[in-house]
Amino acid sequence: MGFIQAFKGAVGGMLADQWKDFLTVPNGLPQTAALFPAVPQGTNAGRGSNTRGSENVITNGSKILVPQGYGLISVVDGRATGLITEAGGYEFNDSSPDSRSVFAGDDLLASTIGTSWERFKYGGRPTSQQLAFYVSLKEIPDNRFGTQSEIYWDDAYLNAQVGAVTRGSYTLRIIDPLLFVHNFVPASFISANAPVFDFSDPDNAAGNQMFQEVVGSLAQAFSRYTNDPDKGNRISRIQGDSVGFAQSLSAAVEENYRWSSDRGLAIVKTAIVSIEYDQRTRELLADVQKADALSGARSQSFLNQATARGVQAAGETGGGAGLAMFGAGAGAAGGLVNPVQPWAPPGQQGAPQQQGAPAQGEQAQAAPAREDPVAKLAQYKQMLDQGLISEEDYEAAKKAALGL
Template identity: 60%
Template sequence: MGLIQAAVGAIGGTLADQWKDFYTVPDGLPPTAALFAAVPRGTNAGRGANTKGSSNIITNGSRIVVPEGYGLLLFQDGAITGFASEPGAYEWKSDDLNSLSIFTGGGLMDALVRQSWERFKFGGQPGAQQAAYFVSLKELPDNRFGTQSEIYWDDGYLNAQVGAITRGSYTLKIVDPILFVKNFVPATYLQPGQVFDFTDLDNAAASQLFNEVVGSLAPAFSLYTNDPAKGNRITRIQQDSVGFAQSLSAVVENAYQWKSDRGLVIAKTAIVSIEYDASTRELLKTVQRADALSGARGNSNLQASVAAGIQSAGQNAGVGGLMGMGIATGGLGGLAGLQQPVAAPAPAAPAADDPIAKLTKAKQMLDAGLITQADYDAVKAKALGL
């Protein structure tokens, strides 16, 4: 009975596999799909008879259409035999016996008898495995990251350790599909009907990438904020999606070899939020006050501060002068105090450790050309404890 079933299956499968197939992308793919098998279109608008071909055999002459933004990987018995990155229609050609077809010049003897006998040896199944897979060459969105507690890094501009909780997302790009499939994609996804998706919570390989990104955030923040080309400003990260992505990609490449071993890079990032710890918030406030005393805006602020100080001093001096003349004691008897000379009160010396006084004096000396900008920056850093 088994031999009869094998013979019937071998002949029936051979006949079905003589038809040319038309392969394309499956329906209902999510936008985050990275790798999936090409599927034959057995019917179109209710027409078509090629519905019983083997799932692991591609007949010679079959056509595979590659859409924009995708690459085509060809497999023969588990090995990658070809790759096409340009969109368009491609024709399958193989020397494997199972791919021969009477419609492509295989002849009745080669295409039917030899294939049927070969498949009979394997219980009616074709003794080969051929497959075509599409791999996305686009930026794959919605890969999220986030930290449960503060991460810390050394910040060059603040000259201190900075801590923050951060959340955001990044886009991935497959830059070497062959490396990606050979070194990273589990064999589970190299089967018909399977879709490799980086955002799939059940995808253990994708979860590994998430953990590696979270572990790379602190050194990536440090690399970005200590790069003079990026202005050494922590507050610029949220507006520089490409710049921070380059820092993050460089860190994960250095630690985990994403590009060289897996064919992956981080293309762009979007930081949704950065929640600094209390110490960092105080440091940022101090830096903002220091920035207000520098440049053209600093001159305006300094002039306003001096004017307010003069007005306040004048008001205090007037009250003190009246009290010195004895008017506040009541009656005209206080006028006798006018006959005695009254010494003018000595101006109060600014406190030696007052940072505002130090910065104000240094700013005046800078504007007068007595010191350089570097000298002023040194005084500012010392006065603010940076």
């Protein structure tokens, strides 16, 4: 009892010859339309032209076209009596033993669709007159979200609480049309002369409710993403990972509001337009970025640069004494310059022995190596840049290193 499949897939030109009048999807729908009445097309108004949109009543012998990307739901008194998700042409017959009520099997639909049909199906034989509605099975775009004030979440990368104002959009898919119609769509959208159920319509209370629920789940979604080791724990990756963040947002929405299990809805992709961090978070990000830049092999590069600048400064400001002091320190540290050797006559190895100096072959106690002041200053400067010491601490350490 229900619909008999006349053909599958695209209609082509055969419709003009075999079907003079039929029901199909109305023209001019917004991309965010999710559920809407079927409208008649055919010879009465010219092929491809819509006639009275409220005439979505189907009876015995009614022919109906289901385009690719849409599903058809027949409704009586607010209850589903038939569901078609396979593209093709169908004829309604309430008594034919060859007819079927459910044409499912689309991979994009939830596996619960059969269960939800058993739960909601019309008891007994369907009546001779029913209402026909189309439901979108495509990704429904441009569902927007945004926060007016900061939301806060614990961030593993920064190891602190983060605050930000954010805005963006997501694409949505109806994965179980029966759950969606029965559990979420208001009755006014599945009755005679029903309007289009449009998620972006500001007068649609159901769409506004979803907006609030997404905003209420954003903090949890950000926390899920930045605390997931598989995502790299990086805030900067969210804006470029439309699918990954969508999974975090969908999981947060499901946990809080059960979109998938109770409403047959799922978030597919996201597009974050902007994330504006609060002042404290921006400062923390800057400090962490500096610490990252000075970690590992890059730390040695920074130290070498600082030492080179020290050589130049010692030569420019301290003359020979400055370079001598630097040379002594550099020699103690493994040395960037060779220590200055006293002059000796040709053929004589080493410097002449001074009076009172230990004789050759005697073990002399070596003087402790002096720390390199330039390297120490570079370390102090690195600690200052990372916020580990204050400006006063740095000045005091600099005077001590230079012996001032």
